[in-house]
Amino acid sequence: MTLDGSAAEAGTARGTDAPSPARGRKASRRGDVRAGYAFLSPWLLGFVALTAFPMVASLYLAFTDYDLFRPPSWVGLENFVDLFHDPRFWASAKVTAIYVVVGTPIKLAAALAVAMLLNMKHRGQGAYRSIFYAPSLIGASVSIAIVWKAMFIDDGIVDRIAQFFGAEPGGWVGDPSKTMPMFVLLAVWTFGAPMVIFLAGLKQVPTELYEAAAVDGAGPVRKFFRITIPMLSPVLFFNLLLETIGAFQVFASAFIISGGTGGPADSTLFYTLYLYIKGFTQFDMGYASAMAWVLVVVVGVITAILFKTSNAWVHYSGDNR
């Protein structure tokens, strides 16, 4: 009503003193608006029914006690207060924070390193690119989580190789101190998406810069830090943002490897997994909704901080600096 109506009103109001060709143009523009909404409607319908409405509902539920069996009852901020007194909430926040802080930089470094290798002039680079990208296509899948678990259990391939090099026998899956490295490795292994973006960024760096630097006697290390990194910084920033947000949301692999429990000893209790346990195992939907909104706020704040700091280290070509 408001959108279409006001546009139409504005059209007629201006139409009185406007020449007729303009009026015709207005009418056709109005038609465009309608057509635009018509074409948007499948997406709008999906957005409202599957995203907007559930989000609003979960915001409401975050302030209620809701166990699926009884109607939700308003409890105000109780869920949020309980959250901050819940040791498992903090355990899950810690696990997730470590994963984000340790896993993301390693993954980005690996992606950049491989992207630089693949940027060299070589025979069959296209094939290599596909091969290195492949893990990302399947990395989030259930089957890989199962394979990962099989590799890291007692007497699995990793355990045997480690024993060959003199390590104590024992799988990683059952040892709370070794589960995090296992998940970080899984994350790093799926570096394909940032790698492709890095590769595209590397291709944009003008070769003259390297040539000029070489003439002035710069070595590869100096070239990397003085040319590649600054020129790549917008791409680096983009990848950092996406990977950080993505790391906060890791769920499927943790769910599969720990059998949905976050074990052993809560060492794989990622935030989203605890949210799932609260909502769908303990039927505390109000609490789970509160957790979801805390996550939204935290990710929002971290994104804002990253944007703020980016002024200091991201160089967009065309900047006056």
Add this chain to the structure above:
Amino acid sequence: MRITRKAAGAAAATVTLAMALTACGNGGEPAEPGSAEELSTEDDITISLAWWGDDDRAAKYEEAVDLFEKAHPNVTVQTQFQAWDDYWTARATEAAGKALPDVVQMDLSYLRQYGGTGQLLDLSGQVDVNLDVAGLDEALLSSGQIDGAQYGIPTSTNTLALFYNADVLADLGIDPPAEGYTWDDYNAWVEEVSAKGAGGEPAIYGSADYTGTFWFFLQWLIQQGVDPFSADGQLNFDQAQMAEWLNSGQNLRDGEAFFPIARTKQIEPLGGFTVSEAASEASWDNFLAGYVAETEQDIQMLPMPSGDNGPQQFYKPSMLLSASASTEQPAAAAALVDFLINDPQVGTIFGTSKGVPAVAAQRDAMNVEPGSIDEQVVGFEEQVADIVTEPAPVPVEGFGEIEAEFKRLSEELQYGNVSVDDFVSQWFTFADDAVGSE
């Protein structure tokens, strides 16, 4: 325009949903016995049935359902099944949408959650019309009641047993625990087995840390003369009692005499006992078939260890059948429940895999061949009949959650991340919130 109308539609949907949800308060007065209508033999009726379990159980259910459909040609039964965890997630979501299957397999630990919140049909009205419960023991039947309403019909019973692997013990040259053994005797025996089995490849342990299983704690309480839950659905034990129970295994934890938790976590869903690396494990007696299939060894059963006041045990309904409160076909749902608990052929199909059948006609119809698993289970229940003197505890609402929290904290205890005192205080904090949370 479109946006506004859609928003209005969403708002209307919310209100309708809220109204639907508020309509599902407590069920009200128990139904009058025999007040229901008889199942039609004319109309085409379709009902749904859901259970948890493995493929083996699914095959048995399908066979039983075929027989039911043959007996009631106008009724079609749609079936579905999941593993335990997924089963309850699916049922909870359906309950929120008032869309439970017409007949659901129910566990005692969830009966209060579903029955007490108006999700289940009070089957009293169907009794003597479409549902015959005459073959059920009165006490057993009452375990499916809440405030006089019959929300579930027990299909079968089980009781706790100590299973031991006779082949593994023979290799080690150690005898099973002697008759009349106590919890202390059992601990000493576990230590002996673990000490002797330590050098093996793989090492053999006496048992996994059994103190982490909530039901064993309840069994121990009952032997102390404590009824774990009060009549009004609250906890009836204190922190000191739980600490005493957990501390009873502390020497074995410290001495690494229990099957290591790190190994347990890696072989899940199997356990130390099912991979024949632990010589004993306590569990429900109907687990025998599963143990024999997994280990392919000679598995024998003993009563649970005795407490200070004696060996008291209890029969628990191993599972129940319930009908949905929102079913449109209560008569057909009741008839299906009736068929599954009473029909002798169904007894033949299931044997003791769900527990020992509650109704004599089904018990008698089992093919109890000498040396068979069914014979072993039936024989065990006869053997312990004298010591089964206590009623089964009626699980409080939220039982499933406090049971899971107990298991989780036990894992933390076994990893050495929490002390017994931490365990107890954390568990009680959790339980205060979870039990009868309103």
